[in-house]
Amino acid sequence: MRSEIENVYRVFARYPRPARVEGCRHCVTENDHRDLLGAPLRELDAERLRRFSHKALNTWGDVDDLRHFLPRLLELALRGEGDLHGLFAKLHQGGWTGWPEDERDALRTCLSVWWEDGLTGTERPDAPLDTLAETGDDLAPYLDSWWGRDTPQALWALADLVSEVAHTMPRARDDRVVTWLATTRGWLENAFFEMSEAGQTELAEALSESRQLLDLVTLDEPVPREPEISPEPGADEPPGPGSASSEATGPEATGPPGPAETTG
Incomplete structure (x- = not known):
């Protein structure tokens, strides 16, 4: 999925790194701010992003802040180092199906590859449709391919x-x-x-x-x-x-x- 993730980074690069991500001063500490902005986007690990990923759009950051960090959040989650279920719910909350077409297309391409991997990979899928439904996207194309x-x-x-x-x-x-x-x-x-x-x-x-x-x-x-x-061969034979x-x-x-x- 490397190329698909790289495309997400490219498309969402239009959202620059914020000087500060505004949040509830009772919910977000200065240490939280330092963790979130203390490294380049691609070097942020799951621990640094953990609190932001849970608080985004509620008590910390707006939709554009989420879009800036989204490529790294998605990359980590698809690698099993983040909360994919929660991230998909954030996308739904952020109204991603109404975002610009190239942003929607980049995300849907990643979702499709992730979905295909769940149906053809080597391990038993972990409730992939349940997780996918959190995005709020149309499920019909995924069901049809299944x-x-x-x-x-x-x-x-x-x-x-x-x-x-x-x-x-x-x-x-x-x-x-x-x-x-x-x-x-x-x-x-x-x-x-x-x-x-x-x-x-x-x-x-x-x-x-x-x-x-x-x-x-x-x-x-x-x-x-x-x-x-x-x-299949022999399918025309009477049962x-x-x-x-x-x-x-x-x-x-x-x-x-x-x-x-x-x-x-």
């Missing part, structure tokens, strides 16, 4: 999302996400069988549980047309007994059998 992926990371993220939504009070659920989840029934079912055959037992069990939870989450949702994906498509034909379907039902 649909149908069969990497373990993408499937773990899907299973985690279904579980998270299922354990959220209905009135607190994001309708956009629930509507999208209603399109994932077949994807979950196919993924369950693929992961079972690949020996990914833990993931297959999670997908099986998610498929059953999905009916509760999307109980009142119509069955939407699922996004088209390229057919055999016990296949996902022969056992799950509508909103009343219960999804793939659980592990106990597949033994023996």
Whole structure:
């Protein structure tokens, strides 16, 4: 993500380093000021920026101050050295979707690369959609790029999302996400069988549980047309007994059998 971060530095260089970042004198000490302004932007570490990142836009600094420090805050957070969830919330609070186009584009490019890494990386994603939603940006492009992926990371993220939504009070659920989840029934079912055959037992069990939870989450949702994906070899062959498509034909379907039902 080096080039994307460098572009953020370039675009936001129009916001010069402030001589002093104004803040609540009861909340911000002189030591805080010295820490924040005591080194060039690219040399500030997470500890120096920690208090500003939490207090920005509330009791310390305005939107332009946030924009000046944003490239370094984003760089550290994307490296796991800062609070990415909190930073995305600050972006939302600062109204970044109304900022100049080149600023929005630079940030969205970083978000897209971070999102892609979460779906294709080597580790199980840590609630990436939940974190991304903090930005207040349109989630549709990210959901569209997610649909149908069969990497373990993408499937773990899907299973985690279904579980998270299922354990959220209905009135607190994001309708956009629930509507999208209603399109994932077949994807979950196919993924369950693929992961079972690949020996990914833990993931297959999670997908099986998610498929059953999905009916509760999307109980009142119509069955939407699922996004088209390229057919796999043999996809035109009629489903055999016990296949996902022969056992799950509508909103009343219960999804793939659980592990106990597949033994023996």
